[in-house]
Amino acid sequence: MARWQPDARGRLQQAALTLYGERGYENTTVAEIAEHAGLTKRTFFRYFADKREVLFFGSQALEELFVTEVGAAPESATPLDAVAAALDAAAAMFEQRRESAARRQQIIAANRELQERELIKLASLAGAVAQALRLRGAEDPAAILTAEAGITVFRVAFERWVDQANRQPLQRLIRESLDELRAVTAA
């Protein structure tokens, strides 16, 4: 018999998602999350740096996906095409988890602190993509601008995807947003 139940981190994430969803982020204490998971507040903070971070544990994997895909694009691809390929891959990944992604996004949308955290995660993602573009030979400021533009496209499309009534696939919304960006920036 194991001394502790397995997957403490997962239990904490699950409990946080449930409680944030039921009562809202602000009306949930860390002690309550921990108790729900059969643990203590102190243990929560051993797994997550703060009360927000428990919702963003997957963001490093997303960053790795983006970097891999940008690096894997054919050498002949322009920077924006490489980013577009990464967006496509990310879209396919989210399409698999649509339900839980939408739930999580709803929680984030309801709280400003969580939105702040989301924004800095996206900024970090853009930074990683920019670095991947530089490895492909892109120069600054083109690299950072392309990366930021790509993440913006992703964000705009993602927002439409989660709260739309009409169920369009994320990939399609991304392509549309990207085309729209090209249109509005055409001199």
Add this chain to the structure above:
Amino acid sequence: MARWQPDARGRLQQAALTLYGERGYENTTVAEIAEHAGLTKRTFFRYFADKREVLFFGSQALEELFVTEVGAAPESATPLDAVAAALDAAAAMFEQRRESAARRQQIIAANRELQERELIKLASLAGAVAQALRLRGAEDPAAILTAEAGITVFRVAFERWVDQANRQPLQRLIRESLDELRAVTAA
């Protein structure tokens, strides 16, 4: 003789800037800021919603500037041109306060919580610009994409402006970044 010294808010802002700059944001307590300004912690929180907000009090004025300028652009201007005009006006405004803007930005760059707050302020700014574009007849998602792209250009140029050794005017950096964005998004 007045019972209280005038401009409590300004004194708090000044004290915060000084202390954040000297010891860093994390090593400064709100009680210390308040004491420095001859006030109490409780009064600090009457003027500013939290410890971060004291650095961002001017952001509403910036938002208003952007909205005004976007609205004032000639009707014939494209959405991106209207945003470009607003960026120009904002640049002129910052060029007047270069020294203090750089000091403030250095403080923000040194702390993650402050970066988060900065990002949500910029997101709010982008939202306001998008709304101003809609009032000019732009449709979504063009409005939001144009606004976000414009703010991204501003952010990238601003970062280069504050920590550059070579003193190029902000307006010029913004124009260059905008041209670069147009170049990387050209199909």
Add this chain to the structure above:
DNA sequence: CGGTTGATGTCACTTGGTGTCATGATCGTA
């Protein structure tokens, strides 16, 4: 079998942030 490791608990503490009431100067008005 005894020592070490590693995940967890316990406890005390600092700090950000808030609710509530007290204080006392200032201002309008009779």
Add this chain to the structure above:
DNA sequence: TACGATCATGACACCAAGTGACATCAACCG
């Protein structure tokens, strides 16, 4: 002039986030 309302601030108690230090105890290892 006097008096009551208003308003900025202080005082105080409190909660929750987050951290450091140390204890506990099953599992593992030689």
